[in-house]
Amino acid sequence: MRQINLVDITKLVKEAVIKINYNLDQSLVSLIQKAKTNETRDLSKSILSDILENQEIAKEGNIPLCQDTGVVVVLLEVGNNVTYEGDIYEAINEGVRQGYLEGYLRKSMVTHPFNRVNTLDNTPAIIHTKIIQGDKIKMKIAAKGGGSENMSKVTMLTPTEGIEGVKQLVLDTIFNAGGKPCPPLIVGIGIGGNLEKSAQLAKEAIFRDLDDCSDDKTIKKLEEDLYNEINALGVGPMGVGGNTTCLAVKINYYPMHIASLPVAINIQCHSARHTEVEL
Amino acid sequence: MIRLNTPITDKDIRNLKVGEKVLITGTIYTARDQAHTRLIKEENLEFEIAGSVIYYVGPTPKREGYAIGASGPTSSYRMDKLAVPLMEKGLKIMIGKGDRSEEFRHExxxxxxxxxxxxxxAGALMSSKIKKSTLVMYEDLGAEAVYKLEVEDFPCFVAYDIYGNNIFKDSNHEK
Incomplete structure (x- = not known):
């Protein structure tokens, strides 16, 4: 068994939340640059220029990319040959606490649905845990904004609605969201499982590399078709119209009940802030 | 492109047409959901609402030597109903992001x-246009408190004008 010190987990989380809130991933920056050359209208181009200029100012001027520095989502994978003393969830939350306080990040978490009292340190993180083979701990860490999350949804389709039903649902959702979730978007879709599994699949999908595609032929085609059809909606950067409504579509799937076709759509804004760390 | 100085007059409003770029210089105020629920109940506001500009933003904490932290817009639709009493008192410009309700547009x-x-x-970019920030009301709301911002060439686009035009509907995404 490999012994891990939870202090190292705290340190990794702290460094990760600070890094992602100040630095946009270069693969994402390249996609936005490409999108800008694809736009014909001045207004749409101008918004994409703002986004590109913004990430330069954030990086060089030491100001977070976005004022919504998000809720921290952690996809935690714990190897079955790892041992540690203490509470790993508390170690992660301590990393969030230190990162958000020392990194000048906004504290956006409130304790209760109705009293709306702020927790003052952006905890708790939302943590999904998996036990894996091996002696490593892996964490995918995101700072997920509220505006795009508010436009996300889970729908229980019926099996015979099939691929066309899924497409229509996704297109309607993105169209109706308009500029609110800060397009151009990364659209994470979870199909299958049940209510909560589909939502988790959709969340995992937005963590995928921008240039990867599904290894299932049908799903891969659906990713490509939806990418083209979403961009044909013309919602455009920040909803003002244009050719760029999404930068990527990622679909994850899972087996499901014979009676069900759950579909979750998790919308990610253009400021897609996430990273992966390993211990 | 139009340059506007605060406070905003009725004539300024008449000159603004959908899609136009606007650079604002002067004083603007921040307010989001929770501040709005309180502002609409106040008998006397601690700032002049007539001719004013409200920016929907909840900035990140500021570093030593900075005027403010990241300060991009939040979604405006959440303030649709809450904005009406403030417009009735003379609020002239609201700045945010995204489409809003027909009822709001009518009001x-x-x-x-x-x-x-x-x-x-674009929180970092907007932050670079803000020269000073001062707390005005509701310190307990933290990032959601009302701040007075001194801005220079703060860049915006006209989304809804008084002639009934809507940037989100006039774009090429009509169904």
């Missing part, structure tokens, strides 16, 4: 006000 036109948008997620 906005009735009150001779306009709705501008800035680029969502």
């Amino acid at each position: 906005m036109i009735k009150n001779n006000a306009v709705y501008l948008i800035t680029t969502g997620g």
Whole structure:
């Protein structure tokens, strides 16, 4: 068994939340640059220029990319040959606490649905845990904004609605969201499982590399078709119209009940802030 | 491109047409959901609402030597109903992001006000246009408190004008 010190987990989380809130991933920056050359209208181009200029100012001027520095989502994978003393969830939350306080990040978490009292340190993180083979701990860490999350949804389709039903649902959702979730978007879709599994699949999908595609032929085609059809909606950067409504579509799937076709759509804004760390 | 100085006059409002770039210089105030629920109940505001500009933003904490932290817009639709009493008291410009309700647009036109948008997620860029920030009301709301901001060439686009035009509907995504 490999012994891990939870202090190292705290340190990794702290460094990760600070890094992602100040630095946009270069693969994402390249996609936005490409999108800008694809736009014909001045207004749409101008918004994409703002986004590109913004990430330069954030990086060089030491100001977070976005004022919504998000809720921290952690996809935690714990190897079955790892041992540690203490509470790993508390170690992660301590990393969030230190990162958000020392990194000048906004504290956006409130304790209760109705009293709306702020927790003052952006905890708790939302943590999904998996036990894996091996002696490593892996964490995918995101700072997920509220505006795009508010436009996300889970729908229980019926099996015979099939691929066309899924497409229509996704297109309607993105169209109706308009500029609110800060397009151009990364659209994470979870199909299958049940209510909560589909939502988790959709969340995992937005963590995928921008240039990867599904290894299932049908799903891969659906990713490509939806990418083209979403961009044909013309919602455009920040909803003002244009050719760029999404930068990527990622679909994850899972087996499901014979009676069900759950579909979750998790919308990610253009400021897609996430990273992966390993211990 | 139009340059505006605060406070905003009725003539300024008449000159604004959908899609136009606007650079604002002067004083603007921040307010989001929770501040709005309180502002609409106040008998006397601690700032002049007539001719004023409200920016929907909840900035990140500021570093030593900085005027403010990241300061991009939040979604405006959450303030649709709450904005009406403030427009009735003379609020002239609201700045945020995203489409809003038909009811809001109707009230906005009735009150001779306009709705501008800035680029969502461009918190660092917007921050560079803000020269000073001062707490005005509701310190307990933290990032959601009302701040007075001194801005220079703060970049926006006209989203709704008083002539009934809507940047989100006039774009090429009509169904």
